[in-house]
Amino acid sequence: xxxxxxxxxxxxxxxxxxxxxxxxxxxxxxxxxxxxxxxxxxxxxxxxxxxxxxxxxxxxxxxxxxxxxxxxxxxxxxxxxxxxxxxxxxxxxxxxxxxxxxxxxxxxxxxxxxxxxxxxxxxxxxxxxxxxxxxxxxxxxxxxxxxxxxxxxxxxxxxxxxxxxxxxxxxxxxxxxxxxxxxxxxxxxxxxxxxxxxxxxxxxxxxxxxxxxxxxxxxxxxxxxxxxxxxxxxxxxxxxxxxxxxxx
Numbered sequence: 001x002x003x004x005x006x007x008x009x010x011x012x013x014x015x016x017x018x019x020x021x022x023x024x025x026x027x028x029x030x031x032x033x034x035x036x037x038x039x040x041x042x043x044x045x046x047x048x049x050x051x052x053x054x055x056x057x058x059x060x061x062x063x064x065x066x067x068x069x070x071x072x073x074x075x076x077x078x079x080x081x082x083x084x085x086x087x088x089x090x091x092x093x094x095x096x097x098x099x100x101x102x103x104x105x106x107x108x109x110x111x112x113x114x115x116x117x118x119x120x121x122x123x124x125x126x127x128x129x130x131x132x133x134x135x136x137x138x139x140x141x142x143x144x145x146x147x148x149x150x151x152x153x154x155x156x157x158x159x160x161x162x163x164x165x166x167x168x169x170x171x172x173x174x175x176x177x178x179x180x181x182x183x184x185x186x187x188x189x190x191x192x193x194x195x196x197x198x199x200x201x202x203x204x205x206x207x208x209x210x211x212x213x214x215x216x217x218x219x220x221x222x223x224x225x226x227x228x229x230x231x232x233x234x235x236x237x238x239x240x241x242x243x244x245x246x247x248x
Contacts, residue, residue: 005110037064081162143216150213
């Protein structure tokens with residue numbers, strides 16, 4: 001049943017004009033930054049820098065596209081997640097969802113996986129662009145895979161928080177704004193507290209845990225952080241829906 005709900009949510013995103021618009025715009029942005037990175041690589045590596053200062057094409061182009069991808073997703077996810085539950089509440093179809101032979105966990109996981117599947121398409125498009133570099137140069141597959149994994153975990157975390165916020169209100173626009181503000185704060189938490197890098201609060205920064213992936217490093221602490229972040233907000237969403245069901 002979880003897969004059926006996920007399939008329904010994925011289909012609804014493709015039926016909606018917003019889904020196609022966001023998909024097209026993001027692919028346009030990623031493609032532009034990719035080609036810009038390749039062009040700059042040939043310009044910079046043509047002799048401007050000394051050989052010992054030069055970096056590989058994978059890191060040069062990858063830093064360009066993965067940095068913008070994490071930033072752009074900050075705007076895309078709130079727009080895509082805002083309707084997941086708030087639209088059900090506004091259309092008064094949430095009661096029908098509760099009366100279906102489904103557990104609340106199945107409903108939440110289905111909606112979450114549907115959104116993540118849609119966003120994974122964008123990540124696969126980025127992967128295709130990066131792996132295409134192998135057609136004319138030797139690339140660092142480990143660096144690319146680490147960045148793709150980090151980006152996927154970051155996007156999944158965005159989606160989990162967006163789903164929870166969507167369960168709090170019946171106004172999709174309000175859900176989008178709250179999600180964006182919350183994600184922006186969590187993403188740059190360590191920058192806001194730059195004067196106190198040892199503060200415990202900085203460890204909750206999403207960017208702090210994404211940066212090792214962006215350098216091609218895999219750390220179990222970062223894996224655990226993202227997984228706990230996702231699980232926490234999915235559980236909070238289930239509890240929120242359970243409270244709504246009890247109130248009738």
